Amino acid sequence: MVLQVFNTMSGKMEEFKPLRDKHVGVYVCGPTVYDWAHLGHARTYVAFDMIVRWLEFRGYSVFYVQNITDVGHLTQDTAEDKIVKRAREERIEPMQLVEVYMREYFRDLDSLGVKRPDISPRATGHLIDMIEAIQSLITKGYAYEVNGNVFFDVSKLEDYGKLSKIKPEAMLEGSRFEVHPDKKNPRDFALWKRADKNTILKWWSPWGTGFPGWHIECAIMGLKYLGRQFDIHGGARDLIFPHHENEIAQSEAVTGQKPFVKYWLHTGFLTINGEKMAKSLGNYVTVRDALEKYDAEAIRLFVFSTHYRNEIDFTDKKLKDAEANLRRLYNTLDSLEEAMEVSVERELTDGEKAFEGRAEKLRGEFVKAMDEDFNTPRALAALFELSKEINRFLDEQEQLSRKLLKKVYDSFSELGKVLGLFQKEKSREIGEKIADDLVKLFFDLREELRRKGEYELSDKIRARMRELGLVIEDTAEGSKWKLS
Numbered sequence: 001m002v003l004q005v006f007n008t009m010s011g012k013m014e015e016f017k018p019l020r021d022k023h024v025g026v027y028v029c030g031p032t033v034y035d036w037a038h039l040g041h042a043r044t045y046v047a048f049d050m051i052v053r054w055l056e057f058r059g060y061s062v063f064y065v066q067n068i069t070d071v072g073h074l075t076q077d078t079a080e081d082k083i084v085k086r087a088r089e090e091r092i093e094p095m096q097l098v099e100v101y102m103r104e105y106f107r108d109l110d111s112l113g114v115k116r117p118d119i120s121p122r123a124t125g126h127l128i129d130m131i132e133a134i135q136s137l138i139t140k141g142y143a144y145e146v147n148g149n150v151f152f153d154v155s156k157l158e159d160y161g162k163l164s165k166i167k168p169e170a171m172l173e174g175s176r177f178e179v180h181p182d183k184k185n186p187r188d189f190a191l192w193k194r195a196d197k198n199t200i201l202k203w204w205s206p207w208g209t210g211f212p213g214w215h216i217e218c219a220i221m222g223l224k225y226l227g228r229q230f231d232i233h234g235g236a237r238d239l240i241f242p243h244h245e246n247e248i249a250q251s252e253a254v255t256g257q258k259p260f261v262k263y264w265l266h267t268g269f270l271t272i273n274g275e276k277m278a279k280s281l282g283n284y285v286t287v288r289d290a291l292e293k294y295d296a297e298a299i300r301l302f303v304f305s306t307h308y309r310n311e312i313d314f315t316d317k318k319l320k321d322a323e324a325n326l327r328r329l330y331n332t333l334d335s336l337e338e339a340m341e342v343s344v345e346r347e348l349t350d351g352e353k354a355f356e357g358r359a360e361k362l363r364g365e366f367v368k369a370m371d372e373d374f375n376t377p378r379a380l381a382a383l384f385e386l387s388k389e390i391n392r393f394l395d396e397q398e399q400l401s402r403k404l405l406k407k408v409y410d411s412f413s414e415l416g417k418v419l420g421l422f423q424k425e426k427s428r429e430i431g432e433k434i435a436d437d438l439v440k441l442f443f444d445l446r447e448e449l450r451r452k453g454e455y456e457l458s459d460k461i462r463a464r465m466r467e468l469g470l471v472i473e474d475t476a477e478g479s480k481w482k483l484s
Helices: 039-057 082-090 094-111 123-139 214-226 237-255 287-293 296-304 316-341 350-371 376-396 402-418 426-451 455-467
Strands: 004-007 012-015 023-028 061-066 143-146 149-152 189-194 210-212 230-236 261-267 270-272 470-475 478-483
Touching: 004 261, 023 039, 023 214, 039 061, 039 094, 039 230, 039 261, 039 270, 039 287, 039 296, 039 402, 061 214, 082 094, 094 287, 123 143, 123 149, 123 189, 123 210, 123 214, 123 237, 149 237, 189 214, 189 237, 210 214, 214 230, 214 237, 230 237, 237 261, 287 296, 296 316, 296 376, 316 376, 316 402, 350 376, 350 402, 376 402, 426 455, 426 470, 426 478, 455 470
Parallel strands: 023 061, 023 230, 230 261
Antiparallel strands: 004 012, 143 149, 149 189, 189 210, 470 478
16 A cells, blocks of 8 residues: 545646655745634644654654744734734734743644644744845846836736736635735735834845844744755645745745645634634634633544545534544453453454454455545545444354454554543543533532422432532522542
8 A cells, every 4th residue: 555645736636755764844824923822724734644653653754844923914904913903902022922822822733733843943043044046036037126116027927827826817805904005916916014113023234124024934943944845835825826836936935846745734713604614704713721621632523524625514512422432442341351351362363353354354345445645534435334333243242362352452443542542541530521521510500400399309409519529609600610
């Protein structure tokens, strides 16, 4: 079996062959850190966490870079830097805002079991690299300066638009930005923007005080840490144009080498009621709010229930179903552990050999699915079928070969861990969450009985909860409970 990926550039499945044998360079566009991360962001980062894990499972050494945008990402409504705009609202320093939300971003992704990238470079730490690249683009005739602004001249590239496949005349459709008067061509994009006296984030450059354009940032950080050409560049689908298209234009013009990236991978949107989850639309659920309500690994299961390139709609029912499915998988692990405690050292029986063959077949189906552009829905189907097969076999036997059970346990847990499952002693944590939910259920039930005037039964519940160490206090503000 060979690993195949869907390359946005070619629009088709391609065999994955890294530029250097067994070494893979991956760049994923990271967050603009001005607010809490939401599940729409998490969908992309969980997906690429899975992709990196699978590449490592297949024996590749992965060097993973994911940037932090801390300047230059402009809002569509006012063309103001998102970080500066939010810092003004909060009345704090922009870099203070960045520091707070960058730390919280990492904390949230850690909670989701997302492994940290090898490098998380910040845009403001690479201004000299950007300025040098912009100077090179001007010298080569790909960029021009007007009134302290520097723009990339897209007319210099015959293949501009090759990633998005958008025709030149359609490139400005839907944009709410006014065309800058200093541009030669409306499609040209900013490499460096002049700052006025009220601009907070600004730096010296050969063209005057200003700040970098958003597109130059990722291009330069990708080149700096992964080289003039690298294997995988990823991000959400809405970055294809103009962000990734412009990254290609700048990078290939600077280096003179094509392709800048061998494989382009893009995730679909996470939606609510069919609409893209986004801060600008106000229809988002933050990662931390989701983690208050749902198990972290259940969120991962929910994400992987849909192929990473497709849209996935967020509903409470889907998350609850994912939690139930997660418990099924952990129950299988628990059953295997219990069976190993009473297992024996002996050769395999014919029945055990037959079961071993079925388990290996399902493992092969999991691997085949993942090798077909990381098809997690099919991989999960194989994993759940393997879970059913294990449970069925354990129910039929009294005592089994320790060697067989150890092999099956290791294989089952390994496949789960490739998806970021089984990262902790989760069965205990899941049990604790169920216990918390039950306490709340009884508390809410007592409140409902009190509202209906059924005080005798509500008092019995209160007394029983006190025996269990839970004290209910009826106050003027309402009932509250706490541990005694």
